[in-house]
Amino acid sequence: MRREYSHEGDHIEALKPVVTVSRYRGITRANHWVTALSLILLALSGLALFHPSLYFLSGLFGGGQVVRWLHPIIGVVLFLSFFLLFLQMWKLNLPRREDATWVARIGDVMAGHEEKLPELGKYNAGQKGVFWAMTVLILVLIVTGLMIWEQQVHLWRDYAPWAATIPARRIALLVHALSAVGIILVFILHVYAAFWTRGTLRAMTRGNVTGGWAFRHHRKWLREVARRQNTPPAE
Amino acid sequence: MTTERAPQPTTAAANPPVQPMASNLLPTDLVRISATANVPAPERQLTKVAKLIDVSKCIGCKACQTACIEWNDTHPAVEENVGVYENPHDLTPEMYTLMRFSEYENPGTGDLEWLIRKDGCMHCEDPGCLKACPAPGAIVQYSNGIVDFISANCIGCGYCVSGCPFDIPRIHQTAHVSKKCTLCSDRVAVGQGPACAKACPTQAITFGTKDDMIALANERIEDLQSRGYDNAGLYDPQGVGGTHVMYVLHHADKPGLYAGLPADPRISPVVESWKGTTKTVGLAAIGLAAAGAVLHGIFAKANKVSAEEEHEAEELVVKTASAPVPPSSVPPENRGGL
Numbered sequence A: 001m002r003r004e005y006s007h008e009g010d011h012i013e014a015l016k017p018v019v020t021v022s023r024y025r026g027i028t029r030a031n032h033w034v035t036a037l038s039l040i041l042l043a044l045s046g047l048a049l050f051h052p053s054l055y056f057l058s059g060l061f062g063g064g065q066v067v068r069w070l071h072p073i074i075g076v077v078l079f080l081s082f083f084l085l086f087l088q089m090w091k092l093n094l095p096r097r098e099d100a101t102w103v104a105r106i107g108d109v110m111a112g113h114e115e116k117l118p119e120l121g122k123y124n125a126g127q128k129g130v131f132w133a134m135t136v137l138i139l140v141l142i143v144t145g146l147m148i149w150e151q152q153v154h155l156w157r158d159y160a161p162w163a164a165t166i167p168a169r170r171i172a173l174l175v176h177a178l179s180a181v182g183i184i185l186v187f188i189l190h191v192y193a194a195f196w197t198r199g200t201l202r203a204m205t206r207g208n209v210t211g212g213w214a215f216r217h218h219r220k221w222l223r224e225v226a227r228r229q230n231t232p233p234a235e
Numbered sequence B: 001m002t003t004e005r006a007p008q009p010t011t012a013a014a015n016p017p018v019q020p021m022a023s024n025l026l027p028t029d030l031v032r033i034s035a036t037a038n039v040p041a042p043e044r045q046l047t048k049v050a051k052l053i054d055v056s057k058c059i060g061c062k063a064c065q066t067a068c069i070e071w072n073d074t075h076p077a078v079e080e081n082v083g084v085y086e087n088p089h090d091l092t093p094e095m096y097t098l099m100r101f102s103e104y105e106n107p108g109t110g111d112l113e114w115l116i117r118k119d120g121c122m123h124c125e126d127p128g129c130l131k132a133c134p135a136p137g138a139i140v141q142y143s144n145g146i147v148d149f150i151s152a153n154c155i156g157c158g159y160c161v162s163g164c165p166f167d168i169p170r171i172h173q174t175a176h177v178s179k180k181c182t183l184c185s186d187r188v189a190v191g192q193g194p195a196c197a198k199a200c201p202t203q204a205i206t207f208g209t210k211d212d213m214i215a216l217a218n219e220r221i222e223d224l225q226s227r228g229y230d231n232a233g234l235y236d237p238q239g240v241g242g243t244h245v246m247y248v249l250h251h252a253d254k255p256g257l258y259a260g261l262p263a264d265p266r267i268s269p270v271v272e273s274w275k276g277t278t279k280t281v282g283l284a285a286i287g288l289a290a291a292g293a294v295l296h297g298i299f300a301k302a303n304k305v306s307a308e309e310e311h312e313a314e315e316l317v318v319k320t321a322s323a324p325v326p327p328s329s330v331p332p333e334n335r336g337g338l
C-alpha cells in the first residue's frame, strides 16, 4: 500500500487503555537529541562570541580558547547529524495543498480551534516551516562557518582561494551571525510549539503519541497508519 | 625603593635612560579595550606618538626586520627563494614587519622605479581589529595611540584579521593567538623608541610625537617636491582617523603603487554592520522571542487533547481495522462535517 502521510515504521502500538501510535524509532530519537544538543551547545558557545555581554558563557566551556576550538567541531557534528534526520524526514515535509489553508487559518491554530482546520498528514505547515528553515540555515551556517574557521582554512583555501579572501570572510562573518540569530529564533519557536501542544514531547522521548493527539493534530496520518495495520504483509 | 617612571620617548635615536625605571604605559592609560563597553576615562592624556616611514629614503636593507625579530624574539621560518626580494613571502605571526618591493614603470618619465615599503601595523586611531575582536581585553589602545594585542586574552578566532583594513594580523597556528607589530609598546613604556626605527641606517624610519613627525614629514615632502616629485605627500589616512604609523610617499596620489597600500582605508561597512546593527537587533530579537515564549507558555491556554478525542481515535482505529481490504484510498479532505 502506498504511504503518503506516514513513515514506514509508524504503527499502532496499543488500543488500551488509550490508543498509542508509534511516531519515531529509537534511532531517530537518538538522532534528534544529538542534533538538539549540538544546536544548544552551538548557540551557547556562539553567543559567547556574539556579544560582549554574553562572553561569560564561554566559562561554561572552559574559556574563550576552548570555545574557539570546540564551536566549529560541534558545528560539523550538527551538520552530519541533521543530514541524517533530513534523509528520514524530507519527504513527509514536502508542502501539500492543505498547508496553505493551515497557514491562512493560523488564527484558528493559535486559538486551538483545530476542528476548523483541514486534516493533516504527519506534519503541519508550521512543523514543515521549522524543518525547511533549519535545513537552509544549517547549510548557510556550515558554509559560512567553514569560511571563518581560522584553523582549518588551509584545508580548502587552494580549491577556492576567492572564498578565503578577507572581503569574503567579512561577508561570511556577517551572514553567519545573522543566520545564527535566525536559527535561534526558529529553535525557540520549535521548542515552544512542542511544549504548547500538549502531548507532543513524548513523541521524541518515548517515541509514541496518544491516538487522541494524532486524531486532533494529524488525522490523515492516523488514518493511514490505522489502515496499514489492516494491510496484510506484502506477497 | 620607589622606581621613577620612565619618560615618554620623543625620538628613536636618543639613548634611553640606563637606570631601572618603571613602565610608563599603565592600565589606566587605555582608551579602548576590545569587547568592553564603558572604558573609564583615563586620568591623563599621553602625548600622541607616531612612527614615520620615509619611503623615499629606504634602501630595502631589512635592518628593521632584523631588529624587530631580535627585539621581539620571534623565529620566522626559513623559506624558499622564489626569486623575489620579499623575505619571508608575507607577514607571519613571527614576522611583524616586512619590506615589500614593487617595480613601477613611471609613464611620465619612462623610469623604472623600485618602490620599497615597510609593511606592518598602522596603529589606526580607529582600529578595525579592535572593533571586530570578541574577546574582552585581547586588543587595547593606549592614549598615545598604540594598538596592542594582549595574547593572554586572545582566543585566536581571527576576527581581527577580517576587521583590519590593512591585512595585518596573523594567527599563530600553534599558539592560537593573533600577532602583529606592537609599535614596541614594551620599549616605549620605558622611554625607548621602536627597535626598527633605532636600527634603520638611513633614518627612513623615525619616531616621535605625532606632531613632530608630521612636521618632519612636511620638511621631507617640500624637499621631494623641489626635486621633481610633485605628488610627494604624507600618508596618514583619515578614513581610519589617522594612523600612528605614517608614510612619506613620492607618489602620494597613488598609494596603490606601493604593494597595494589602500588609497582610502576605512573599517569595512560589512564589519560595521556585523558588529553594530546585527548585534543589537539580534540580541533584542532573541531576548524578546525567549521572553514571549515563556510568558505565552505561562499565561496562554495550552493546546490540550480531550478525552473525547482519545475516544474518537480509538473508534477510528477499530473501525479502520475491521474495514474490508483494501480500505478506501481517498481519505476525506476535510473533517468539516464531523
Ligand code: HEM
Pocket: A039, A042, A043, A044, A045, A046, A047, A049, A050, A051, A067, A068, A069, A070, A071, A072, A073, A074, A075, A076, A078, A079, A138, A141, A142, A144, A145, A146, A148, A149, A150, A173, A176, A177, A180, A181, A183, A184, B134, B157
Ligand atoms: C554548522 C556548522 C557551524 C560551523 C562550522 C560554525 C563555525 C563557526 C566559527 C568558525 C565561528 C568563529 C568562532 C570560532 O572560530 O569558533 C563561529 C561563530 C559563531 N557561530 Fe558558528 N558554526 C556553525 C554553526 C552554528 C550554529 C548552528 C549557530 C547557532 C546556534 C552558530 C552560532 C555562532 C555565533 C553566534 C557565532 C559568533 C558570531 C559573531 O561573533 O558574530 N554557529 N561559528
Ligand code: SF4
Pocket: B120, B121, B122, B123, B124, B127, B128, B129, B130, B147, B163, B164, B165, B166, B167, B168, B169, B180
Ligand atoms: S593596521 Fe590593522 S591591526 Fe593595525 S591597528 Fe589598524 S586595524 Fe589594527
Ligand code: SF4
Pocket: B034, B132, B133, B134, B135, B138, B139, B149, B153, B154, B155, B156, B157, B158, B159, B160, B161, B169, B171, B177, B178
Ligand atoms: S584572534 Fe584577534 S579578534 Fe580573536 S581574540 Fe585574538 S585578537 Fe581578538
Ligand code: SF4
Pocket: B064, B067, B068, B069, B071, B072, B096, B097, B120, B180, B181, B182, B183, B184, B194, B195, B196, B197
Ligand atoms: S615597532 Fe617594534 S614591533 Fe613594530 S615593526 Fe618596529 S621593531 Fe617590530
